[in-house]
Amino acid sequence: MKTTLGIFLWMLLPGLVWAQETIDASDPANYIVGGAQGYHFLSADLLEVQLVDVEPEIDNALSFEVDPNTLEAGLPVFSASGGGVNEDLWLNITSRTAGLEKYQVRVYGNQPLPPEIEIQVQVVNATSVGGVGDTGTASTTAVTLSETPTVLISDIGRGFTTDGINKGFQLRYTITNLGGGALPVGFEVIYDMQLQI
Amino acid sequence: MRIIYVGILWFFCLSGCYGQLLSGSLYGTSGPTYSQTLGDLVTEAGEDGTGTAYETGASEVMLSFRLDPGLLSSSAQRCTSNVYKYKVFIHIQNAPEGLVLEARTFSNAGDRYPASILYDVLPVNGPRDLYPENGGDYITIPDDETAAIKLFEFTGCRENIPIQFRISASVLAEPGASSTEIYYTVVGSLN
Numbered sequence: 001m002k003t004t005l006g007i008f009l010w011m012l013l014p015g016l017v018w019a020q021e022t023i024d025a026s027d028p029a030n031y032i033v034g035g036a037q038g039y040h041f042l043s044a045d046l047l048e049v050q051l052v053d054v055e056p057e058i059d060n061a062l063s064f065e066v067d068p069n070t071l072e073a074g075l076p077v078f079s080a081s082g083g084g085v086n087e088d089l090w091l092n093i094t095s096r097t098a099g100l101e102k103y104q105v106r107v108y109g110n111q112p113l114p115p116e117i118e119i120q121v122q123v124v125n126a127t128s129v130g131g132v133g134d135t136g137t138a139s140t141t142a143v144t145l146s147e148t149p150t151v152l153i154s155d156i157g158r159g160f161t162t163d164g165i166n167k168g169f170q171l172r173y174t175i176t177n178l179g180g181g182a183l184p185v186g187f188e189v190i191y192d193m194q195l196q197i
Numbered sequence: 198m199r200i201i202y203v204g205i206l207w208f209f210c211l212s213g214c215y216g217q218l219l220s221g222s223l224y225g226t227s228g229p230t231y232s233q234t235l236g237d238l239v240t241e242a243g244e245d246g247t248g249t250a251y252e253t254g255a256s257e258v259m260l261s262f263r264l265d266p267g268l269l270s271s272s273a274q275r276c277t278s279n280v281y282k283y284k285v286f287i288h289i290q291n292a293p294e295g296l297v298l299e300a301r302t303f304s305n306a307g308d309r310y311p312a313s314i315l316y317d318v319l320p321v322n323g324p325r326d327l328y329p330e331n332g333g334d335y336i337t338i339p340d341d342e343t344a345a346i347k348l349f350e351f352t353g354c355r356e357n358i359p360i361q362f363r364i365s366a367s368v369l370a371e372p373g374a375s376s377t378e379i380y381y382t383v384v385g386s387l388n
Contacts, residue, residue, distance in 0.1 A: 020330065023286045025345035025382040034218025034281060034385030036262065040228035042289070042298060042377040046366050047233045051242035092243030096368040132245070133369050158369050163243030 050103055050156075050193040051094040055165045062086050064175050084175040087124065091153070091169040091191060093135055094160040102196040103156040105136070106149035110188040116179035119145040121189070123152050124170040131168065133159020138169050145189065154196060218385045219279050221354070224261040228379055229253045231364045239368065247297055247365045255303075256359035260285075262383055263310055263354045276354035277314045280322050283352070284384045286345035289338050292377040295367030299335035300360055300379075302327070302349050307358035316353070322388050325353035335363050338379070345382050 023030050031037055054060045064084050095103055107121050122142035128135040134157030143150040153169060161168035231251055239246040262283060264275040289298055309317075309325045317325060329349045330336060339346055351358075 020336070021284070021286075021347040022339075022344045023284075023347070023382060023384060024343045025286055025288055025380060026342040031382050031384050034221065035283070035383040036221055036223040037380060037382045038223040038225055039290075039378045039380040040225055040258070042228050042292075042362070042364070042379055043230045043374070044293075044296065044364065044366070044377065045232045045374045046293075046370055046372045047235070047238060048372045049238050049246070049368060051239065053242035055243075092241075094239055094242050094244060094246075094368055096246070096370070096372055098372050131243075158371070160239075160245045160368055161243045163241055167243055 046096070048098055049094060049096045051092075052105055052191050052193050053092050054171070054191060055090045055092055055163070055167070056088075060089055062089070062173060064177070084177065086173045087170060088165075089171040089173070090165050090167060091123070091171060092161050092163055093128070093131075093153070093156060093168060093193075095135070095156045095158060095193070097157050101157075102154070103136075103193045104151045104196045105153040105156070105191055105193055107143065107145065107152050107189065107191050108149040109145050109147055110190055111184055111186070112147055113145065113187075114179075114181050114184070116177065116181050117183065118176040119189075120174040120176075121145055121152070122172040122174070124172050128161045128168050129166065129170070131159060131161035133157065135159040135161050135168075142172070142174065149192070149194075152191075156193070156196075218281055218387065219264050219267075219275060221262055221264045221383070221385065223381060223383055224263070225381070226259045229257050229362045229364075233366070246368045246370075247295075250363050250365040253362040253364070255361045256357075257362065258360040260307075260358045260360060260381060261310070261356040262351075262358075263356070272354075273311050276310055277316070280316050280320075280325065280353045281385050281387060282322065282350065283386075284350045285348050286382040286384065287336075287338050287348045288342050288345035288380050288382075289340050290342060290378040290380065292340045293366075293370045293375045295370035296375070296377065297365045297367070298338045298377065298379070299363040300338055300348060301331070301333055301335045302329045302358060302360055303333050304329055307351070308356045310354040310356045320352075323352045325351070325355070327351040327355060327358065342380065345380065348381075
C-alpha cells in the first residue's frame, strides 16, 4: 500500500512542485564569469486617496415603517424600542495618507431635522470587521445627527476595510419620532473623510 | 558546401565554444516611470488599490547584452565567434510597501547581434533566439535579491530586448515619489 502511495505521489510531483527558476543575485559568484548585473530605477509617484461609502451600495436608503404590533395607545409611534432601530448599513473605507497624517470619518445631515424627530447614529464595532492596515478606531457612543459634522471614526492612515456589507464598520440608526412626522424631502445622511488636525 | 561550413564552425568552436566564458556587459535604457492618475486609482471604498494596474509601453525599457571587446577584437567579432547561452533574472530593491511590479518580454523579442553570422547556418548551440519565461505573460518581480526570478533566456549576443512592466500599488504604499531599483542579473553558460 505504501509503495502504491509512493508511486502515486511521484506521479503528482512534477505538477505540484514546479516552481519558477530563481537565483541568489546577491552572490557575484553566480554571474561574475560570463554574466553581468545592472540596474535602473522605477520612478513612481502615487496619489493620496480617501474613499468612504455606505453599503449596501445600490440602495442604502433606510425606511422606518410602523409596526402595528408595537403600537400602543399612550406611547410614541416610534421609539428606541419600538422598531426605530436599523443595523443594516456598513461603512467601508479606503485610505492612503501621506506620512503620519490621519483622517477621520464624520457624519451630518444635509438639512435640519424637524424638531419632533431625532436620529442617532452609532458605530457598533470600534475597529473594522476585516480589512488591512490602519483603518482607524470608532467611537461607539451614539451621536445625534445634525447639520454639524460629528466625528465617528478617527486615526485612519493607510488601509482598507474590504468592500461590502459585513465589512468595515456597522452602523446603528435609532430614530425617535414622537409626533410620527416625516423627514424633509431630500433628506440625506452624509459621511465624509477629513484630515485630522 | 555544407562540409565547408561545418569545418569553419568547428574552427570557431575550437577557439571559443570550449573555452571559458568571455566577459560581457549589460546595457539598458533608463528605467520605467509611473505617475499615478485619477484613472488609475481605486474607486470603490473598502477595496485595495492593487486591482487597478498601469501598464507601460511594450518597449519602454530596452536591454542589450554584448561580449566585451578584446585587445584585438571588437565586440561584434567576439559575438560572432562565441555563442553562449544566457539566463536573465530580475528582482527589485527598496520598493515601497505595497508596490507590485510585474515584467515580461515577448517570444524572440529583440535583435541578434550581429544580425547574421555564420553560426546561424548550423546553430550547434541552438538558434540565437529569445525565450520568455511564463510564456511571455507577466511575472511578479520579487523584492528579494536572494530570489531573483528568471525572466527570459537567450542564445548569443542580443540587442534591444524590450521589457514591459505592469505596476499596481496597494493603498498601503506611501504616496508621493519613490525610486525602486530594478536589477537584471545575466547568467551565462557554455551550452
